[in-house]
Amino acid sequence: MTQLNKVNRLSLLQVSQEGKPEEVARRLIEVIELGLIGVGEQLPSESELATRFGVATVTLRDALAILRQRGVVATKRGRNGGSFVCAPVEVSDEFLKARLSAMSSLELRDLCDEQIAISATAAGLAASRSSSTQHQRLENFVTALQDASTRSELRRADARFHIEIAVAAQSVRLTHAEMRLQAEMGELQWISTTDVQKRTAIDGHRAILQAVMAGESNLARALTEAHVKDGIKRLMDLRFALLGQQESTSQ
């Protein structure tokens, strides 16, 4: 094997691993997106954050640079300076539609497969492992979806329900996997929301919750699988419609 080939293989190994600054940036974004540090609030100092994440200050600065670049925080200089959380930019429907239409059918199907593997398994386990205190918590997150109206509220309440199911399943790994999936997919699910879609989602969550409370593992799993498939099918339909429009305007 040539030297060049070897170098290529090694660089592939490197990029497949998330870098430290990216990891810290992702965790900070999760904390901010879930409202744990509110809009306009100041982030703790660089040295405090570095200690908290167990990384060097240099790494943390790189992470903050990523956040600035994405418009998540703004940094003020001077005496009362520091990094502050910016108001979330409501990404326009148009932007999300462009992102969706650029995806492939295969990508969407694959996301569906992964989400079923994670969410349905979590629901099945939650049915056998959750306690009544957790049922109460889950109930709150169904209600939160009812009360939500803007896209970011809907998205947050929807994501939180699925994350809390994984928490009720007593699994740290499934919880992290669900958080990652929701961060990746959550926003797309609520493009051009209709009341029907919201009602369907609430009914879906309520049915899953009832199966979980009844300790019906298989039912909870099957209902979640159907719920996930519904969501992805809706995205696929929307994508076909968007592509159809593009096709007819280009002709």
Next chain:
Amino acid sequence: MTTMEKNDELRQCTQRLEDILCKVFEQLNTLAEEVVTVWSALDAEGKKPTSKDLAFLQPTIEERLSEHDNYIHGTGVVLEPGELADQELFLEWFYRPSSGKVAPMMLNFNRQSESFYNYQGMPWFTRPKLTGEASVEGPFVDLYGTELYILAFSVPIFAGGHFVGVAAADIALHEFDQLLTRCLLCMKNEAFIINGEGRIIAANSANWFVGNMASRPAAAKVHKLKPLSIEWSLVELPVPR
């Protein structure tokens, strides 16, 4: 095996487990006592304590977290609102981040904020306050906190007859597991530990998954573990492992 040997085995296992639990609570009681000493001294001078009066705990906490066989993820004291002259909600708390260096815990006590961390409603705080006894909450997935599967141990602090707060410790189950499993492996039969709600905390056989609710066969023997206030039991099945 004779009944006598069996009883001996069970007694030893129970004893070891109780020693482990008691050690955690002893350490928490030491923290609590240190707080009481300072509170009484300040009270005698007619002064109300401030958050700075808790800084003396730091060496004790750091030493505990850096002990060689340590399985405590984070520990400290958490104050009842109104106890301090300068802060309403306050905790003197340190933990071990993944880097291994001990660091202070940061929480958001801004009531206006969506992320307001209101511990006044959390079971590890309210239960010792209400019962006056030691408590263990969990295991639970500590979402947005440590993000680990956590057992929260806590004891109440009473000074001059009134509730001051709790001394508490977060123990990550994946680290505590080593210790508990070794104890259970002294049993020839299948055995596991369950908490008050019937959830499995540790087991000596792959037939019993940690985190599952235990379905208890009728023939199982259940031994309550001391201290009784924590409601943990050792369950022994009539099946060799």
